[in-house]
Amino acid sequence: MNVNNWQSADDAAIKELPFHVAEWLAEFGSLTEKLSRNVDDVRLEVLHEGAGILTAEEASALNADGDVNCQVREVLLYGPQQPWIYARTTMPVSSKHLIEKLGNKPLGSILFSDEELRRQFLQVCQLEESSQLYQSAIHYLEKENLLVNSKQSKLWARRSLWKKKDKNDGMLVCEVFLPDAPLYR
Template sequence: MNFNNWQNADDAAIKELPFYIAEWLAEFGSLTEKLSRYVEQVKLDVLHEGIGILTADEASALQSKEASCQVREVVLFGPDKPWIFARTCMPFTSKHLIERLGNKPLGSILFSDEELRRQFLQVCQLEESNPLYQSASSYLEKENMLVNGEQPTLWARRSLWKKKDSNDGMLVCEVFLPDAPLYR
């Protein structure tokens, strides 16, 4: 199976991955909650919240004809090191779903709102040419934590969440950075 393209996280795909990778990528619960098993309190930094441009891949996953959308980019930290770069994209009509989130993890909404449903979970091994890889790598380079090319691929997962009986939704992409437990 070619994991350089997004693949549905079904049994066939997950069975092809080493267990230590699959247990992170196929996590159907809150990733923040899983991270909290490794650190006392998961720290979150909001990097960007506002208008952003959808990549063609994101637009396809969101089934959006719009070029721009509401974007939230955050980093979740393990002990003193960034573990996850997350990018959430949503149509402007859905931005009310996260308006008052602030520095709280998105999982605090996703797993407490009974109206939100995960539509799919997909996994990918991002290469340097992938825009999501480039966004995560750019953050690490700014923080002097990664020289371009040091980590040739990064594992990622993404989910589309939608409100029941509505088109209100969001695409949540999570990139596992080099210090994440997934690589150990």
């Protein structure tokens, strides 16, 4: 399995990963909920929410034209003291109503409670330093002096496409496991 490109998180691919990595990447439930089993009080920090431009990778995953205006939400989910997960959610502007009233609540509060939203796929990847998603995740850590462990040359990530049943509304949720996340231990 070439983990430097997005791969389907099917059984065969997951079996090739070390268990401590697979147990986080293959989580089909809420990642925030999984985090709460490891941390007394999960803290979410909204870094950005507003208009943005889809990257070429995001446009491809969303089946959208390149350079499409979109709604972007970027957050950090914290472990006991340090951020463990950087999440970037992108969607066409026409779908922004899905998250408009989210505020500081985790995205999982919508994804796993809305009966019409369905996960279309779950993919995994090991991001290299040249990846835009890697750079976005590390940028926030460096800017705020939050990198406790040394910067890693590769970061594990997963992404899911969520769509409303029988509608075009959808969002791409990318989650990057930061250097202090337990899957690196």
